[in-house]
Amino acid sequence: MPPVMSPGRDLRLDLFRGIALWLIFLDHIPSNVVSWLTIRNYGFSDATEIFVFISGYTAAFVYGREMNERGVVVASARILKRAWQIYVAHIFLFVVYMAEIAYVASTFENPLYSEEMGIFNFLKQPDVTMIQAMLLKFKPANMDVLPLYIVLLAGFPPMLWLLVRRPTLALVASVGLYALTWRFDWNFPAYPNGTWVFNPLAWQLLFVFGAWCALGGAQRIAPFARSRVVLWLAAAYLVFAFAIALTWYIPHAASYIPRWFSEWMYPIDKTNLDVLRFAHFLALAALTVRYVPRDWIGLSSPLMRPAILCGQHSLEIFCLGVFLSFAGHFAMVEISDGIGMQVLISLLGIVVMVATARLIRWYKDVEGKKHGPRPTPPNADLAGGEA
Amino acid sequence: MRVVIAGLLAALFAVPVSAEESACVAAGDAVQTDVPLRHVAAAIDSKHLTVAVVGSASSSLPGPNGAAKAYPARLGEWLKHRLPAVDVKVLVHTQARESAADMAKSLPQLLVDDKPDLVVWQTGTVDAMLGVDPEAFQSALDSGLEALHAGKADAVLMNMQYSPRTDSMIALGAYLDAMRHGALQHEVPLFDRLALMKNWNELGIFNLHADTRTIDVAEAVHDCISRLLVRLIINGADLARGSNTGAASPGLPPKDNH
Numbered sequence: 174m175p176p177v178m179s180p181g182r183d184l185r186l187d188l189f190r191g192i193a194l195w196l197i198f199l200d201h202i203p204s205n206v207v208s209w210l211t212i213r214n215y216g217f218s219d220a221t222e223i224f225v226f227i228s229g230y231t232a233a234f235v236y237g238r239e240m241n242e243r244g245v246v247v248a249s250a251r252i253l254k255r256a257w258q259i260y261v262a263h264i265f266l267f268v269v270y271m272a273e274i275a276y277v278a279s280t281f282e283n284p285l286y287s288e289e290m291g292i293f294n295f296l297k298q299p300d301v302t303m304i305q306a307m308l309l310k311f312k313p314a315n316m317d318v319l320p321l322y323i324v325l326l327a328g329f330p331p332m333l334w335l336l337v338r339r340p341t342l343a344l345v346a347s348v349g350l351y352a353l354t355w356r357f358d359w360n361f362p363a364y365p366n367g368t369w370v371f372n373p374l375a376w377q378l379l380f381v382f383g384a385w386c387a388l389g390g391a392q393r394i395a396p397f398a399r400s401r402v403v404l405w406l407a408a409a410y411l412v413f414a415f416a417i418a419l420t421w422y423i424p425h426a427a428s429y430i431p432r433w434f435s436e437w438m439y440p441i442d443k444t445n446l447d448v449l450r451f452a453h454f455l456a457l458a459a460l461t462v463r464y465v466p467r468d469w470i471g472l473s474s475p476l477m478r479p480a481i482l483c484g485q486h487s488l489e490i491f492c493l494g495v496f497l498s499f500a501g502h503f504a505m506v507e508i509s510d511g512i513g514m515q516v517l518i519s520l521l522g523i524v525v526m527v528a529t530a531r532l533i534r535w536y537k538d539v540e541g542k543k544h545g546p547r548p549t550p551p552n553a554d555l556a557g558g559e560a
Numbered sequence: 561m562r563v564v565i566a567g568l569l570a571a572l573f574a575v576p577v578s579a580e581e582s583a584c585v586a587a588g589d590a591v592q593t594d595v596p597l598r599h600v601a602a603a604i605d606s607k608h609l610t611v612a613v614v615g616s617a618s619s620s621l622p623g624p625n626g627a628a629k630a631y632p633a634r635l636g637e638w639l640k641h642r643l644p645a646v647d648v649k650v651l652v653h654t655q656a657r658e659s660a661a662d663m664a665k666s667l668p669q670l671l672v673d674d675k676p677d678l679v680v681w682q683t684g685t686v687d688a689m690l691g692v693d694p695e696a697f698q699s700a701l702d703s704g705l706e707a708l709h710a711g712k713a714d715a716v717l718m719n720m721q722y723s724p725r726t727d728s729m730i731a732l733g734a735y736l737d738a739m740r741h742g743a744l745q746h747e748v749p750l751f752d753r754l755a756l757m758k759n760w761n762e763l764g765i766f767n768l769h770a771d772t773r774t775i776d777v778a779e780a781v782h783d784c785i786s787r788l789l790v791r792l793i794i795n796g797a798d799l800a801r802g803s804n805t806g807a808a809s810p811g812l813p814p815k816d817n818h
Contacts, residue, residue, distance in 0.1 A: 202729035204758065274729060281725050281771055285778035288617035289723040291657070292689050292730050314731035370731070427744070428594065439741045440698065444735070502728040506769055510724065510761075542746075554654035 191484030229383025
């Protein structure tokens with residue numbers, strides 16, 4: 174079945190979000206040889222940037238139109254409903270995680286790892302743990318993206334209001350918040366310690382930038398983004414980032430980097446969306462929009478359809494990916510962690526993600542038919558994926 | 561995979577390892593340094609070497625023989641074996657659930673009490689489990705390493721264990737980066753225990769998945785860690801003397817520094 178087409182739809186968003194979801198899944202399986210294919214090993218940014226940018230883009234595309242057509246209240250209410258759905262999905266994932274961790278805690282024993290077993294201590298006080306999880310303060314490993322997304326959406330209505338009216342001012346406000354966050358070390362508190370792994374106050378920059386692009390910004394910067402100078406700058410920066418990434422993996426290569434330079438560059442802060450990461454994403458995006466045009470023939474090829482399908486149902490497929498990475502790691506530990514098994518689990522996981530996306534599409538089609546030709550309100554699904 | 565690349569490179573460039581060398585040491589090329597250990601070199605020359613090990617629970621082993629079989633005590637044995645003419649003392653300060661900040665606070669007093677020439681500082685796991693702010697972790701490392709530098713002791717940082725069962729549950733990434741960065745910035749060797757143990761697991765040298773109550777694998781792991789630690793220490797001391805020749809003494813293979 175061909176992917177849903179609609180006039181305003183940019184299938185590239187679905188495609189790249191789908192690919193980002195696969196990469197996030199692969200990166201979340203620890204010690205997985207296939208994760209060497211993912212972009213985080215070849216530069217500063219990773220699939221998270223792609224996911225957050227496209228999420229901002231689609232959110233603005235869908236709810237921006239809604240705000241113009243049906244008013245601020247309705248659009249805001251729908252954005253908050255979406256945030257609530259993601260919250261529920263996050264809690265569901267948390268329960269799955271708890272089940273896995275409780276099982277491992279009660280079955281595994283090894284004197285070498287008495288220290289690491291301390292990670293199970295929170296099972297001893299479920300009262301605190303559960304409440305902190307519901308407050309989004311306690312977030313197990315690899316479960317940090319959805320809370321970020323929830324906060325970004327919850328704070329989005331006023332930002333969208335401004336973006337629709339004064340896009341440039343909105344972007345300046347976002348950059349300002351990012352700068353203040355860096356200046357004053359703002360972040361949300363986490364439990365039992367520290368702060369959020371993805372600082373929403375910093376990552377909002379990418380989300381708002383995506384939204385700004387969706388609301389006309391992309392056209393405005395297109396001549397600049399497609400210029401030869403930018404192209405060469407982007408390419409040079411990607412080569413530079415690749416060279417730096419090589420030094421993480423090749424012993425002694427790091428000694429070729431001047432000391433003052435590594436002191437300036439490191440740490441490359443993922444929590445606060447380091448400028449180096451943001452720039453790396455921009456460089457990737459500049460090359461992508463140049464070489465993958467909106468009407469690229471490949472977008473209608475059957476080869477791209479699985480990724481596009483996944484990208485069109487991003488919330489469900491994201492959650493499934495987190496679950497599958499738990500399950501895949503579990504299978505590796507219980508059965509075998511050989512390279513063959515790692516490849517098999519990675520492939521199987523992606524197949525399950527695609528099949529599930531296809532199933533969700535089927536459900537939506539069936540439900541759509543039931544309602545008949547009656548006009549439905551603009552649907553986030555029909556605008557380059559869900560918001 | 562990182563380990564595989566490191567292993568391949570090591571295999572290409574490494575000096576051949578003598579046959580009696582056990583497999584775990586041969587697979588230890590992830591552990592190497594190009595940082596000279598000047599205080600250690602001077603201490604070896606003066607025939608008195610004092611090493612302090614500061615760490616959390618993964619620097620110890622449970623059971624009645626735990627203290628004797630854990631890597632800090634084994635380090636003492638191997639150092640004595642390796643440096644028979646030197647009076648070697650290893651003082652162990654391991655404390656379960658101690659974060660890097662806790663340890664950094666205790667270092668100035670430790671420098672006064674022990675007067676170590678070298679401090680092996682194992683940390684990271686507790687902070688990762690507690691989810692300490694990586695920036696706070698970084699500054700704890702900074703203050704600890706600065707204290708050691710001011711106290712005229714060399715330092716070796718040791719990072720986390722590779723624990724396949726909890727790999728998906730403890731997010732180590734930011735803390736590993738902080739330790740790598742801290743080692744680089746303060747010019748101290750990083751004993752990359754994580755990469756080392758991953759390599760052992762991949763090569764089948766130790767089965768780290770095993771669900772077991774027996775302690776033999778854990779003891780062998782600690783023994784091998786201590787042997788590689790000795791190699792790193794001697795290597796650093798040789799670098800401080802500006803030569804690699806000392807590393808060719810019997811028992812341990814020479815370490816190349818291409």
